[in-house]
Amino acid sequence: MKLYNLKDHNEQVSFAQAVKQGLGQQQGLFFPLELPAFESTDIDALLEMDFVSRSSKILSAFIGDEIEPAQLQQRVAAAFAFPAPVAAVTDDIACLELFHGPTLAFKDFGGRFMAQMLAFVSGADEQITILTATSGDTGAAVAHAFYGMDNVRVVILYPQGKISPLQEKLFCTLGGNIQTIAVEGDFDDCQALVKQAFDDEALKQAIGLNSANSINISRLLAQVCYYFEAVAQLPQEKRNQLVISVPSGNFGDLTAGLLAKALGLPVKRFIAATNANDTVPRFLADGEWRPHRTVATLSNAMDVSQPNNWPRVEELFRRKTWRLSDLGFGAVTDEATQAAMRELAGLGYVSEPHAAIAWRLLRDQLQDGEYGLFLGTAHPAKFKESVDAILGQSLPLPAALADRVDLPLLSDTLPASFAPLRAFLLQQQQ
Template identity: 35%
Template sequence: MKYISTRGNIQPVGFKEAVMMGLATDGGLLLPERIPAIDAATLSSWRQLPYRELAFRIISLFADDIPANDLKRLIDSSYDSFDHKEITPVVKENGVYIAELFHGPTLAFKDVALQFLGNLFEYLLKESGQKMNIVGATSGDTGSAAIYGVRGKENINIFILHPHGKTSPIQARQMTTVLDANVHNIAVKGTFDDCQNIVKELFNDLTFKEKYALGAVNSINWARVLAQVVYYFYAWFRVSDEVDSPITFSVPTGNFGDIFAGFVAKRMGLPIDKLLLATNENNILTRFINEGDYSIGSVVQTVSPSMDIQVASNFERYLYYLFDENPARVRDIFTRFAATGRMDFTDEEMRTVRREFASRSVNEQETLDTIAAFHQETGYLLDPHTAVGVKAALACVTDGTAVCLATAHPAKFGEAVEKATGTAPPFPACLAGIEQLPTRCEIMEANRTAIEKFIAEKAR
């Protein structure tokens, strides 16, 4: 399997090189030259597989330059730190199926991919004898999951930028209480989009990128998306065992990475009816799907901070397919977007979008009301991001079955849950005492030059 750029200006590379490259050297995002098609017989044969084996079957289709035994070992060990034997179990509450993706070490769905990516990086660096400096931006969950995926690993430094004061307190502490020498947290005085822009600029500076061997853990790294494809298959098998109706996945998202993994699963042949994109008040993606309006607005701070994003970095991968795999069209629309802050689409393109996706924006009060009502009716606690997905599903899925992706444990957003229900969520054992732990973090302006200098000073 070879990988190409959405912008069309690199020679095809293998999976291993794609993982290490992160962002394509022409500024685009990497994608496989083709997405494998899974027939009905293969789907049937996968139905009862345990999670680790299913992950191996799917990932091996895209990673054929790693020996099968090595790949299986990397995948198996990636889920040893999860506290549920099913890895991503599915529960049913009040007629809604919920895929719990928060059973990893940092209690967020990012663990599913980043435990694997950390092991993959370590394996590839040992094979090549090289060192890597990971640089990533986070709106809350990617940072801690990435840090836990590589903390203490040989030949890796990690630099995580997060918006200062704009994550939940638990999210911030999960990052900044990790004191391993290879971990560096940078709290940026700005928004997630400021953090993401700085990271992209660093990766687009090819001289800096090559000198300091930068590696990517954001969902710009294809391996992140690939690992997330697996839980769509796993959840679909669990739910379709119980229902015989069209299945829609409701996905709370800000950066388009998680829902793009669902798009890949559907393109492979998984019989998903619709992908329901659920946003909070930072609703650029909802405006795009419902109105054809993809234009930058101001970031609004909400109780679902991981979705407080305007520019969705993974959206470019979807556009490549929307534009019939035409990289020239991708390059053109991003050139115009850089100049104007908006994208324009044809009527036919928007009809294509709406065949694949539906969308609903959920405001702050609706989010809190959903947490409260769902808890009162079922006893089940939703974190605010999952509540956005549940509210969207309850409002939009009138024909068929909804599967909502639960992206974080409610304890990570205890203030919002307590505000909604009057009761603080119980703390899992892995968070016990985290408020008292020492922290280490650099608070910096949203200035690329200063951050670049800090990375250069600390880099391996």
């Protein structure tokens, strides 16, 4: 598999290089040089397979001969060791539940697959530092995926006071090879610090720097697989007019869905669902890219004003000669999010803010004869405080959360400045 740097098309790397390197020169994202596509008969055959076998075929179409099929399937089986069920909400809308993994969020798929790939492509004595920023769920997924792995140190930046307490408990209580830093700023500040670190060649070499954000191609490709799993669970008559609404912050999940469509998955259209951090909806409405300062919302994992993956979305639309005007979009206020959560509860489905935003826009934009899926990206209990208050009930905690709720936080605190972070990374190196 060859990938090219979106900021410098002359920089081309293998899949293994892209996994280890994370970002290209000038902080450029890697993108597949060839876009594989399945025939419709191949799609039908794929949809008849089990999740792991199908996912191995999909990933092999991208990765090519860099990993033997049997080895790849073994790695996929280790990563995707939990289901992604489709739960009906109404006659024409269902939720793809992506929160049945160990950290109760969709990022378990990408985080665990990346851990498997990094272990495969790295040398036994190669020291690696994973530096990543999280707006809530990436941190836990990456921390648990790499926890206890030899020669891998994980440093996670998150905006202090801007993620839910239970999200924080999931990844800031592990210790060992997992180090967490509460940054005095917002997620965009955290993301900017990660990019600065990748621009520092001396630092990169000194600590073996890598990233586990959705900028890493292995995470992105893993997410393609559960879109196929969703369609495989639908009866044939519901596959023909399928609309998928994706809660979007950094836009990795939407990029993966669009790659699934490029492979041949029958999706009529996608909806990019955001909160008040609405850079992309405004861009799709008027063609002007004008990021505002990030604002804190109920759906904190989507509090991103400068989404990293948007260049990949634009590149895919360009390569496939699709029209951006065909992409559905919308932004939902906190007040409307709460109303959507209550409405879903009235339908017998308890959800959290991110999925509720995707459902609200799907409900509003679904046309007669269409069938809608919205992505449930996190377990409602990860947002217990807000869900309990909005719905007037007390959610029980799943074991993954209950086991950590009383553990002390082990985080350091740093200002949103690169010099202290650089010093931390060099001084704290294990």
